[in-house]
Amino acid sequence: MCGIVGYVGRKDIDSVLLVGLERLEYRGYDSAGIASILDGELLVRKRRGKLRVLDESLRLNPLGGTIGIGHTRWATHGDPNEQNAHPHVDCNCAIAVVHNGIIENYAEVRSRLQKEGHVFSSETDTEVLPHLIEKHFNGDLRQAVVSALKEVEGAYAIAVIAESSPDTIVVARHGSPLVIALGKGENFIASDVPAILPHTKNVIYLKDGQVASLTRDSVRIWSPDGQEVSPEVKRIEWEADLLDKAGYDYYMLKEIHEQPAIMESVLSRRLSPSGDVNFENIGLTKQEFVNLGRIIIQACGTSWHAGLIGKLLFEELLRLHTEADISSEFRYRNPVAGGDTLIMAISQSGETADTLESIRIAKSKFLKVLSICNVMGSSIARESDGVIYIHAGPEIGVASTKAFTAQLLAMALLTLYLGGIKWTINDELRKEMIEELRAIPQKMRTILARADEIEALAEKYASVQNSLFLGRGYNYPVALEGALKLKEISYIHATGYPAGEFKHGPIALVDKDTPTVAVAPQGPVYRKMVSNICEVRARKGKVLAVATEGDDEIKGCADDVIYVPPCCDRFSPLLTVIPLQLFAYYVAVKRGCDVDKPRNLAKSVTVE
Ligand code: AGP
DSSP: OOEEEEEESSSOHHHHHHHHHHTTGGGOOSEEEEEEEETTEEEEEEEESSHHHHHHHHHHSOOOOSEEEEEEOOOSSSOSSTTTOSOEEOTTSOEEEEEEEEETTHHHHHHHHHHTTOOOOSSOSTTHHHHHHHHHOSSOHHHHHHHHHTTOOEEEEEEEEETTSTTOEEEEEEBSOOEEEEOSSOEEEESSGGGTTTTOSEEEEOOTTOEEEEOSSOEEEEOTTSOEEOOOOEEOOSOGGGGSOTTOSSHHHHHHHTHHHHHHHHHHHHBOTTSOBOOTTOOSOHHHHHTOOEEEEEEOHHHHHHHHHHHHHHHHHHOOEEEEEEHHHHTTSOOOOOTTEEEEEEESSSOOHHHHHHHHHHHHTTOEEEEEESSTTOHHHHHSSEEEEOOOOOOOSSSOOHHHHHHHHHHHHHHHHHHHHTTOSOHHHHHHHHHHHHHHHHHHHHHHTTHHHHHHHHHHHTTOSEEEEEEOGGGHHHHHHHHHHHHHHHOOEEEEEEGGGGGGTGGGGOOTTSOEEEEOOSSTTHHHHHHHHHHHHTTTOOEEEEEETTOOGGGGTOSEEEEEOOOOGGGTHHHHHHHHHHHHHHHHHHTTOOTTSOTTOOSSOOOO
16 A cells, blocks of 8 residues: 655665655555654654655755655555654654554554553554564664564564664565665665666565565565575566656556557467467466366456456356456455365456455465466465466556556466367367457557547546446446546546346436446447447436447447447457546546546555
8 A cells, every 4th residue: 555665875865765755656645754864863754745745845955864764655544644644753763664554453552552651643553663663672673673563463564764773774574565676785675666676676575474674785584483584586577667657648648558569569478470378377287277167266446347357258268167256355255165266366466455365365275376467576476376477567557557458368368278278269269369369459559549539528528427337248347447447537426337237226327417338349239238328318318338330320329439440249348448448537637637646546455
């Protein structure tokens, strides 16, 4: 949820930490703060609101120093104000802590510490940490952190600095992600790779329960049982320039326009000229796939919508019983799952707490886990038996776009791969599917070239307060996705429904001020969609349809139509979602919303 960074080296701390926080601001933007040690004294500066407020304050009056930690906040406990902003300090303002996660037993620990005389100045769960470290400090900062963490329950990634150890940063993680990045004469820590990419590509992913201490020339790591371990250094594939906006106003628009190129690079990486599909680390043997009888997909938000489409693909083409479950429900239901069941986790960030915990539950039941992730080396990827990386590149915009289509492509390719192993897809169908997939990038470009048309339609609908989205079959999840995109960045109340379900209640919401977006490409359910559109129009509802080029009939029953090139039904979501991404984007811009950092949201939900 929150983003934490840390640096020890020779560079000026203010700029290094601010650049790192800027690249993590998609994780939370309620407040920001940094702490450093200068001439043996701990200095702290924090501000309410977006990072630019703290940036302005530091430009006027820098903190200084060459060791420090920083934080950008997504509020969980205590209002988004300066008092609750991180870093938090102990009674003597000699120890500073930044934290990503939730300390669940903080209230009990806090009252115990208050009885022992500790004075608290915030409403946060985090503030118990510097006071616990203060309580346990006996000359060794790392040891004090280890003892302090023994008293807390919950999820955390923390970084700690103290006047007593002016050249050391101590970090620890349990549940929340933390990478250590290795430089020459300098070292970094961060919640996520984008923060350190401008400096180095050599990283260590800290494991759960590990503690590390960093100086400018050394990184030492201890396992949960206190043994010192030699770290596994990984090299990051992403280029730093992927992290800038490339001239677009917002990351979301850049990422929408990146989709054709991503499709092309993934198809050339995974699909051989002869049509063989290759996955480098799929984690199950061919025999295990032959014996596979069931798949339970579990994911959240946009990734769950992709999972709903995966379910249809796997059932239609692999004849595999498949469920697509929301992770926060999956983890608390006791699913009936035998040895022939595969748990598939879909997550762009690879750090979503509910999805991560769900795969741990699955593994505790000895079920195999295959995950579909974007972020390399993320917790979900590392803790799964196999992982399919979607190679969409860094996704910075909080509203997921390119990751969605890349997740769909990954599942389409997995269907081809398993169809070959399970003999459920004959050569003719296989050939047809591969041709359809190879044509997708160009068809996406055709739609993106109509962005102006979609912008004009957004202008027309930008002032509505409520809207409805309808779809059937493969495009019902697209209706859900279109509604999610619109509500999360424009704050218009938007809801997606399976069109056939509409008459069973939701149609009561239809009126002249509540437009309906109908996803109605040519295909086996087209006629039904047309009937649903007419039912809405009969009740004076405005209809914006997404339809297939050449479909003149739909012009007669919809107020507005956005056309997409023809495509087979099962892969049509790769095209029909694009106009909905652009529509939501332009409506949000017209309403003056901060598209990349929508209110109340964060890119990666690392708490329950
Ligand atoms: C989508 O636009 C949202 N950012 C959100 O619903 C997201 O899809 C969800 O939090 C899941 O994230 P993940 O794919 O990183 O697990």
